[in-house]
Amino acid sequence: MHQLFDRxxxxxGGKGGVGKTTTAGALALMAGEVGRKTLLVSTDPxxxxxxxxxxxxxxxxxxxxxxxxxxxxxxxxxxxxxIAAVSMSMKSLVAxxxxxxxxxxxxxxxxxxxxxxxxxxxRMADLMADAHSRFDxxxxxxxxxxxxxxxxxxxxxxxxxxxxxxxxxxxxRRLGDLLKVFGKGPSKDDEFxxxxxxxxxxxxxxxxxxxxxxxxxxxxxxxxxxxxxxxxVTAFLLVLTPERLxxxxxxxxxxxxxxxxxxxxxxxxxxxxxxxxxxxxxxERRLQEAEYRAEIDHDFxxxxxxxxPLLPHDVHxxxxxxxxxxxxxxxxxxV
Amino acid sequence: MKWAEIKKKLDGWAYLASEFYxxxxxxxxxxxxxxxxxxxxxxxxxxxxxxxxPASYYTLELQPILxxxxxxWHTRMGMEHSPLDDFRxx
Numbered sequence: 001m002h003q004l005f006d007r008x009x010x011x012x013g014g015k016g017g018v019g020k021t022t023t024a025g026a027l028a029l030m031a032g033e034v035g036r037k038t039l040l041v042s043t044d045p046x047x048x049x050x051x052x053x054x055x056x057x058x059x060x061x062x063x064x065x066x067x068x069x070x071x072x073x074x075x076x077x078x079x080x081x082x083i084a085a086v087s088m089s090m091k092s093l094v095a096x097x098x099x100x101x102x103x104x105x106x107x108x109x110x111x112x113x114x115x116x117x118x119x120x121x122x123r124m125a126d127l128m129a130d131a132h133s134r135f136d137x138x139x140x141x142x143x144x145x146x147x148x149x150x151x152x153x154x155x156x157x158x159x160x161x162x163x164x165x166x167x168x169x170x171x172x173r174r175l176g177d178l179l180k181v182f183g184k185g186p187s188k189d190d191e192f193x194x195x196x197x198x199x200x201x202x203x204x205x206x207x208x209x210x211x212x213x214x215x216x217x218x219x220x221x222x223x224x225x226x227x228x229x230x231x232x233v234t235a236f237l238l239v240l241t242p243e244r245l246x247x248x249x250x251x252x253x254x255x256x257x258x259x260x261x262x263x264x265x266x267x268x269x270x271x272x273x274x275x276x277x278x279x280x281x282x283x284e285r286r287l288q289e290a291e292y293r294a295e296i297d298h299d300f301x302x303x304x305x306x307x308x309p310l311l312p313h314d315v316h317x318x319x320x321x322x323x324x325x326x327x328x329x330x331x332x333x334x335v
Numbered sequence: 336m337k338w339a340e341i342k343k344k345l346d347g348w349a350y351l352a353s354e355f356y357x358x359x360x361x362x363x364x365x366x367x368x369x370x371x372x373x374x375x376x377x378x379x380x381x382x383x384x385x386x387x388x389p390a391s392y393y394t395l396e397l398q399p400i401l402x403x404x405x406x407x408w409h410t411r412m413g414m415e416h417s418p419l420d421d422f423r424x425x
Contacts, residue, residue, distance in 0.1 A: 172368055
């Protein structure tokens, strides 16, 4: 069995338009062929696996071929689902005349910055944690580098956030305990009554519920971090073309991935000019390409590389993808 | 009953004495706790106050639990009515 497909999670990333979806799709078909049940997940808001496979996919797992399913995450639907749950529990606490106010307030929250990102991350984290009961392999066709890097750094940042919130919560609880030592607890009728909160729910029980939610969050962030940084579980494939901007961006991406300890398994160098192509124009391009290939070899020295040729036509449908997959499989032993 | 009366008196004195020593500390601790709780509320509801909060997806799920504390909080923060046009709790 090929080592790459022994992993549970593969991320395919790179600058826009370098061939991430093609690579991810071709790998998914190959993994399916060797008997690994594979889910190909697109996290790019501008989904394109459906277009490459010529199948309508959407926010549901859709069969794409033998052992291969596709999923295009719709963060908007995920965010709506999350907000609907919050809205339900809020409405259970207030008078019906407040329902309209709550709806308006949550409507604003839905469009707040970071909401879509968090909803997307939530779905990805759930898939990473649970999908292995149904699939052997998850392949993420990611959005262009910047977006994906932010997403991959979120679990770490948000783990720090939940740690901080738990810290505040804990300090408040300890001050509460201290208050009990000094005679009465924070009771309803003295000047500090406000701290005690409402009479409907004792403070301890409310604090426990807050703590519970924050702890669940923290566990999830830490779990996602662990999966992301475990080289035995996760492989990141960086796709680039032998051109200036993709190389520069990939270098930056690699730095950030290293910083967050996300293991990069291989680099896919896409759209190399085939050897049998001729003409003066192509000769010029090939000279330039040789320079960039040297740069790639130098800059990504320690990382295994796979090469794909420039094709005479667009990648469309499973036949072309399978051909590309075969080319990758021949080189994949190195990964 | 004589004993009972004495005991009652002693208890009263003991209460006064402990209050004499404890009350100032209680005030300080209570204030610290209240400030801590207010900060927590601010972090959870900052979005509602127009302060962008990158963690809003996660603060949102804590809001229902803290909703009943919302009124006390905004009045203590010096706002007689709810600071939110759409969210009138009073």
